[in-house]
Amino acid sequence: MARVAVIGAGTMGHALALVFALGGHRVRLTDSNPETLAKAQGLMETALATLVEGGEAPKDWTSGHLAQAVTRHESLEEAVDGAELIVEAIIEVPEAKRALYERLDACAPPDAAIASNTSHLDVFPLIPAARQRRAMIAHWYTPPYLVDLVDMIPGPQCEPAAFEQVFGMLKAMGKQPLGLKKFVPGYVANRIQAAIGLEVQHLLDEGVATAPEIDAAIIHGLALRLPILGYYAKADFTGLPLMQAVGRNKSYTPPEPRGSSPVLDRLVAEGRTGVLAGAGYYDWPDDPAKLFEARDRRLIALKQAMREIGTMAGLERDA
Numbered sequence: 376m377a378r379v380a381v382i383g384a385g386t387m388g389h390a391l392a393l394v395f396a397l398g399g400h401r402v403r404l405t406d407s408n409p410e411t412l413a414k415a416q417g418l419m420e421t422a423l424a425t426l427v428e429g430g431e432a433p434k435d436w437t438s439g440h441l442a443q444a445v446t447r448h449e450s451l452e453e454a455v456d457g458a459e460l461i462v463e464a465i466i467e468v469p470e471a472k473r474a475l476y477e478r479l480d481a482c483a484p485p486d487a488a489i490a491s492n493t494s495h496l497d498v499f500p501l502i503p504a505a506r507q508r509r510a511m512i513a514h515w516y517t518p519p520y521l522v523d524l525v526d527m528i529p530g531p532q533c534e535p536a537a538f539e540q541v542f543g544m545l546k547a548m549g550k551q552p553l554g555l556k557k558f559v560p561g562y563v564a565n566r567i568q569a570a571i572g573l574e575v576q577h578l579l580d581e582g583v584a585t586a587p588e589i590d591a592a593i594i595h596g597l598a599l600r601l602p603i604l605g606y607y608a609k610a611d612f613t614g615l616p617l618m619q620a621v622g623r624n625k626s627y628t629p630p631e632p633r634g635s636s637p638v639l640d641r642l643v644a645e646g647r648t649g650v651l652a653g654a655g656y657y658d659w660p661d662d663p664a665k666l667f668e669a670r671d672r673r674l675i676a677l678k679q680a681m682r683e684i685g686t687m688a689g690l691e692r693d694a
């Protein structure tokens with residue numbers, strides 16, 4: 376059992392606290408916003424109840440059990456006191472992360488590993504020199520208690536033993552850490568997701584299709600094969616000469632990255648920031664906790680079906 380501090384209790388932080396608790400670790404959770412920290416309790420409890428009901432967490436995990444495994448702390452110093460692993464899950468703003476790492480340098484145990492959940496940032500230049508030997512990225516996908524992939528990148532001066540320790544810890548928790556040798560923005564899955572993002576925003580901004588139409592194309596077209604074949608096994612079923620021909624014809628040109636999307640900017644300006652705000656690309660009038668629950672139930676059913684079905688991509692797990 377390790378002592379883990381999770382910094383940031385928002386969309387990812389509360390869920391990561393739950394993941395590490397379920398993994399058998401003792402977790403302290405903190406956030407600079409006391410309201411967010413307070414709300415995290417209810418979100419963790421709902422997620423835990425859904426996991427228990429779906430058979431993805433042990434039956435004896437009650438909210439009392441959770442309260443013992445995860446404690447909430449308004450003070451950063453208190454949260455990191457005695458921590459062996461610090462999971463940084465604060466906002467994706469370089470200056471905020473830099474300021475936090477400086478504070479951590481002053482108050483965290485000298486041997487604590489720091490693992491950033493950053494989606495795309497090269498955080499290593501933001502981390503003080505004294506912390507470099509145990510600095511790494513461990514990037515999770517939401518909800519991390521159901522999505523197993525964790526992208527892992529050691530910092531340029533990270534000691535291999537420190538990296539392997541955290542890598543092994545995540546493996547022991549039943550996760551699928553994917554170790555990359557050096558930082559590349561977005562790792563593997565987030566780069567693919569970013570490319571999809573660029574294309575779907577282009578299609579929407581240009582009025583080619585609506586958000587529901589684009590989602591229908593993904594859900595009823597692409598998504599069915601992906602869990603079984605990934606990309607390359609699907610290509611083998613397509614036939615590689617066709618892929619060559621498509622490439623040769625240059626029939627696809629990716630949209631120019633513009634750094635912004637007019638539709639996205641309008642939605643955010645209108646306060647339609649996503650499920651937690653009750654609306655985003657879609658309207659979400661229900662209680663967010665209920666919506667997370669509805670999503671999680673479906674993900675559990677899918678995950679369990681996938682375990683039964685197996686993939687055809689020759690992955691280690693299916694051997």
Ligand SMILES: NC(=O)c1ccc[n+]([C@@H]2O[C@H](COP(=O)([O-])OP(=O)(O)OC[C@H]3O[C@@H](n4cnc5c(N)ncnc54)[C@H](O)[C@@H]3O)[C@@H](O)[C@H]2O)c1
Nearest residue numbers: 383385386387406407408411464465466467493494515517
């Ligand atoms: N949302 C996702 O799907 C997702 C998935 C994987 C990775 N990430 C990454 O995880 C990180 C967090 O993302 P999120 O979606 O949970 O964001 P979020 O906005 O939901 O939560 C971030 C939290 O950090 C808190 N915070 C800000 N500065 C702080 C500080 N100095 N100390 C303590 N708390 C602080 C905020 O109050 C907020 O509650 C980002 O780096 C993001 O790129 C997000």
Ligand SMILES: O=C(O)[C@@H](O)[C@@H](O)[C@H](O)[C@@H](O)CO
Nearest residue numbers: 493494515516517564565568
């Ligand atoms: O998909 C996820 O959960 C993650 O990849 C996140 O890091 C996040 O959603 C990013 O894709 C945001 O661009």
